[in-house]
Amino acid sequence: MAVEPASRTAVQGAFSGTALRADFPVFESSTKQGRRLAFLDAAASSPKPRAVIDALADTYAHHYANVHRGIYELSEDATNRFEGARRKVAAFVNAPSEREIVFVRNATEAINLVAYSWGRANLRPGDRVVTTQLEHHANIVPWQQLTREAGATLDYVAITDDGRLDLDDLRAKLADKPRLLAVAHVSNALGTINPVAEITAMAHQAGALVLVDAAQSAPHMPVDVQAIGCDFLALSGHKMLGPSGIGALWGRRELLDAMPPFMTGGSMIIRVTLDGAEWNEVPAKFEAGTPAIAEAVGLGAAIDYLTGLGMHNVREHERYLFEHAWAALGEIPGVRRLGPDDPDTHGGVISFVLDGIHPHDVATIFDHEGVAVRAGHHCAQPVMQRYDVPATTRASFYVYNDLDDVEALAGAIRATQQIFGA
Numbered sequence: 001m002a003v004e005p006a007s008r009t010a011v012q013g014a015f016s017g018t019a020l021r022a023d024f025p026v027f028e029s030s031t032k033q034g035r036r037l038a039f040l041d042a043a044a045s046s047p048k049p050r051a052v053i054d055a056l057a058d059t060y061a062h063h064y065a066n067v068h069r070g071i072y073e074l075s076e077d078a079t080n081r082f083e084g085a086r087r088k089v090a091a092f093v094n095a096p097s098e099r100e101i102v103f104v105r106n107a108t109e110a111i112n113l114v115a116y117s118w119g120r121a122n123l124r125p126g127d128r129v130v131t132t133q134l135e136h137h138a139n140i141v142p143w144q145q146l147t148r149e150a151g152a153t154l155d156y157v158a159i160t161d162d163g164r165l166d167l168d169d170l171r172a173k174l175a176d177k178p179r180l181l182a183v184a185h186v187s188n189a190l191g192t193i194n195p196v197a198e199i200t201a202m203a204h205q206a207g208a209l210v211l212v213d214a215a216q217s218a219p220h221m222p223v224d225v226q227a228i229g230c231d232f233l234a235l236s237g238h239k240m241l242g243p244s245g246i247g248a249l250w251g252r253r254e255l256l257d258a259m260p261p262f263m264t265g266g267s268m269i270i271r272v273t274l275d276g277a278e279w280n281e282v283p284a285k286f287e288a289g290t291p292a293i294a295e296a297v298g299l300g301a302a303i304d305y306l307t308g309l310g311m312h313n314v315r316e317h318e319r320y321l322f323e324h325a326w327a328a329l330g331e332i333p334g335v336r337r338l339g340p341d342d343p344d345t346h347g348g349v350i351s352f353v354l355d356g357i358h359p360h361d362v363a364t365i366f367d368h369e370g371v372a373v374r375a376g377h378h379c380a381q382p383v384m385q386r387y388d389v390p391a392t393t394r395a396s397f398y399v400y401n402d403l404d405d406v407e408a409l410a411g412a413i414r415a416t417q418q419i420f421g422a
């Protein structure tokens, strides 16, 4: 079945996903069934381009030593590369200073850092924190723990039937003067792109700080902390073509300066006596122990690769694929698509359910068809509860995808329905 243009507005992006497949070694081999791999699970973790794999290997082979300690050439070289990666992350999110970039393992750790450090220092009994019903568990559970411990209250902004944040409900929650709002830029379970700049302005007006979970936006669209106006932003390297084990927290300098350390030990101190310790400056204050050195350099290489494509182009490419895929799935009877219809507010993630077929069966049959998708609750169980489904099947697009992948997705759905006699 050939995929027809979704609409007259769907415009081919500035680069070809088909051509970019050559940059990703994982696409050199076919699947066990001898099929071309249609990889539609970047939202869980993305494949790595050769440039990132080479940067990792080169760092370990020729430039590796511990950082910020050695006064020998190799250590200084490693430190320069590690700090160079920090500058790349800062430029990527338009941070005013690279000192506001804290390297962490992933977005989960970035959010926990804020919950533990800012939260435990600032939240008092009776205070409120607001998050939303469309968050990943990483942006729910740390706030549940924090508010429980502090004797504070956690409120959730509701979502609409078509998967958008209910801004009237947000307004109502903000009227209770919360101390902090934690919100995803893009939902991993629905693909919704939230208007985070508008939301941040509303929250600030109410006196709340704002943490933006950019785990699903930083890989796929321009993210500018100054344009958003938020106070903290979390991202994961492994979802944006980088290695696993490296991510970043951006925070406003004055907030980071005032926050106590999250973890303590080596590297994060200036002076230690038997009576106590004096903290290092940010970001070192939040980077206790030996960091993920080569992985940070690998993240820098991923940023170079994405910046080379242009983040506006990445977004346009995914929008093009989304429009085609959304239309193709809409034409198949028995497919229920979740999330907003409007490509302006829907990123490259499509969550759907097939009538009468469990998503795990869907994903298993898809696998035989050479189509890799995620099936489950996507670490967003409150979203599943909201739409009264146990799970969904999720296809997520990235730079190396093309219309053949959209076609493979639609074909795999038809094959699954045929097997189940649906």
Ligand SMILES: Cc1ncc(COP(=O)(O)O)c(C=O)c1O
Pocket: 043, 044, 106, 107, 108, 109, 135, 136, 138, 139, 184, 186, 187, 188, 213, 215, 216, 236, 379
């Ligand atoms: C929206 C969102 N936030 C946070 C996370 C957590 O990311 P990580 O597992 O890399 O910490 C994810 C992962 O899927 C996500 O999609």
